[in-house]
Amino acid sequence: MSEALFEHLAVSDPLLLIAILNDEGRAPSDLTFAAEIAGGAIADSALVRPPLIKLLDHASAVVREGAIYGLAHHLDSLTKVRIELVAHTDPSFAVRTAAHECLEYDAETLVAKLVADNMPAATTKRLLKPKP
Secondary structure, three states: OOHHHHHHHHHHOHHHHHHHHOOOOOOHHHHHHHHHHHHHHOOOHHHHHHHHHHHOOOOOHHHHHHHHHHHOOOOOHHHHHHHHHHHHHOOOHHHHHHHHHHHHOOHHHHHHHHHHOOOOHHHHHHHHOOOO
16 A cells, blocks of 8 residues: 555545554555554544554564654653653664654654654655644
């Protein structure tokens, strides 16, 4: 699936995008993009937070990292505790770094830091997109 389709679903059919996040058979690249886009574009934290938290246990590091970037827009105290655990225990250095940054910065500052650190333009564009 394309990133553009995920962006469209976030606005037109967020429940379908959430269903995609819950589909364990999806390709890691699809789940990663879907997680980042859902987190940045769906304003309803109660809807988007549970599947993103579930993705923190995914076998693929890129999926876990995408979930963290999505969760950066939906932090509550329990989510922060969960991300803190990831920051200290995840086997992937990139995931641990993303988790530390998520906890250290608010979502807008985190995006600015990622831009400064040369994150790919497509990813930063998704993260910068304001919530509807």
